[in-house]
Amino acid sequence: MPWDLSAWLQLAGTPYQSLPALLSSLGVGLLIGVERERKHHALAGIRTFPLVCLLGTLLAMLTSTLGSAWLLAAGLLAIAGLGFLPVGARSGDDANEPRTTTVIALLIAYTLGAMIGLGNTELAVALGVITTGLLYLKPELSSFTHRLARHDLLSLLQFAALTFIILPLLPNQGFGPYAAFNPHRVWLLVVLIVGVGLAGYMAVRMLGEKVGAPLLGFMGGLVSTTATSLVYAREAASNPGSQQLATRVILLANMVLFLRLQLLTVAIAPRAAFGMLLIMLPGMALGLLTIFISSRRGQARDGAPELELKNPAQLSIALGFAALFAVVMLCSAWLKDLFGDSGLYMVALVSGINDVDAISLTVMELFSKQLLPLHPLLITVAIAVLTNTVFKFGLIFSIGGRTLALRCLPTFIMAMIGMLGGLWFAALL
Template sequence: MQWDLSAWLHLAGTPYESLPSYLSSLGIGLLIGVERERKQHTLAGIRTFPLVCMLGTLLTMLVPSLGSAWLPAAGLLAVAAMGILPATNRAPDEPHEPRTTTVIALLVAYSLGVMIALGNIELAVALGVLTTGLLYLKPELSSFTHKLLRYDLLALLQFATLTFIILPVLPNHGFGPYAAFNPHRIWLLVVLIVGVGLAGYLAVKILGEKVGAPLLGFMGGLVSTTATSLVYAREAARNPSSQQLAARVILLANMVLFLRLQVLTMAISPAATLPMLGIMLPGMALGVLTIFISQRRSQQQENAPELELKNPAQLNIALGFAALFAVVMLCSAWLKDIFGNSGLYIMALVSGINDVDAIALTSLEMFGQQQVALQPLLVTVTIAVLVNTAFKFSLIFSIAGRELAMRCLPTLAMAMVGMLGGLALSVLL
């Protein structure tokens, strides 16, 4: 239900019927103007921006009365001409805000005023907030761009190209044996899983070593639980004093795996959201509870080693995901045709050793296409997580030794117990 300020104030039919539009323009202009006013010797500030925004609304509303559709365009040119005004007096060594940013902000404010006059008030307000955010967060955005390496930018460009240019033109129907190769669906799954990993990678890149173990574990879990376990197992092997930190990061990353699988389920097969939650939530809850109990007496602070993770948006990694998904989908369809649901379980045992996402996404995709029932889906995902967890535990034990492995064992074991308990309950129900 849309809130109509004009109707609430009974302004319809009065000379003040358009007052809410001008108030909206005033508010947007003030919001942007307050941010600009904080800059030294800026071209426009807390008075100019509201006036410019209301000018856009005023000239647009005058078009029907004056019969001139060029009024808004003329106003836009007049605002743009403000960019050639001379700068205010200031000392030569005094810092100043680049004029181009303020001029563009003025043009945006004017255009938002035009949008309000055309009736797009909600969108104009949202864009005004986003504009103010971009202006205010300049230091953070600049710092972020300087932390990205050249190959990070190249990988982001590749990912954007393959997502927004290639994905829409891929055929969305099955090819080959069992019609298992659907290029559009396969790449859509790639975009989803790489996008989740990319979010974690960028967060680690931005925050660096300033974050603590909980956030490092969370972000590392978004990127790759196996990679995170490997990085911190090696760190613990090199530096025995970091055992406690390594255990916290590894365990938290492995708890994030449950959350990641639940989010993927919601995105791919919404019908399986609640049943999947029934096995993911007990596993994550028992694991987190075990972490809390084992760590509550320890207050020691340690320096966090940097997470040396690969950018998951790199082209070769994305193509590797696509090839892996295609192979897993074909093998899963073939094994299911020969062995029934047992074929999926065999595939989960094999592919789960190195990666959970491929078999989990494949089984979710098959469930969405009604090629597999709910219970085999839950069993397949559970098997993959169990096998993957056992593999990571053996990795930790072989690299870092018995001490770190024993620190991780209770949490990993309780998480698996919780997951199996949730699966057993879902079968009984």
């Protein structure tokens, strides 16, 4: 529930009950105005923006009181008219600053003030921060835009089409034997694989390899460790200079998997959280320790070839992997039909190849409904993680090559030893 400053100050029913809204409006206007003042514009700066925002708030309040919607429209036209006023001489960087930017910023400030006057204060403040960020980061955004080649923009358009045009059109229901083929779910995997590769390409371009790799590993672990492993194994195979980057991203993503499963347990089956922690924490701890030791040893090695970024054009590989995913889904449904609930471990063994979350969420829901004891839950999740790790190692070896696979193998082994050791310890309790 949002914090009500008016109630805290006991302003309700007093002449000052609108004071919090007016102060919020001034604050948003000042935030944008400070950034514009740095441009030394004669059109609008640190005084004009707060006044324009305050005008929007006052007119919105009058509109609510008088019921005359024309007041807000008249105010908007008046602010737009400021764009026709003459502007003083500019110098330095300001000579390249389009005047339309300040005019649009004034219109946004007025609109944000109106939103505050109509009661949408939290959203208006958030949009004010975003607006100021866009204005302030012009050099960085312009520099990044100029570095994008034509095929980069085509990749962005391709990803947008895959995500926002094709994906919503696909039916989210099962077809075929056992209703195992779900077009929406299969295409979502295509979107994830393409999206992970594209996000990694953009992040390394913007942040550099040292900053980008930990961020990519963390985000990849939250989204899909399988897709992340596939994308960066392919990158390592096509670009020898990306071996170190690919190794760090893949290993960090697979360590984040343990954290993700722990968070899912806390959210869905909190009573199983401690038991899950006993198997997730040792696996993640030993894996991170191995990554740390390997990275320290790697510092003494000869320098790797320089990283050369290439835009990841991996739609064909994503489609092929999605087809494999659909086949595994069918096999999982077939085994479940053969063995029923008693074959839960067999289902975990097969379904864990392509998706740890699906079987994990299933057993967590069964546990929360008291239909499954804790220890079978832990065993099922451990089998799924183990199977998924073996499958990902096979992907890395077959696509990324022997060198990348050997870089990843010690961390995978130690993480699985830690997880299985935790499972053994949990069975003793």
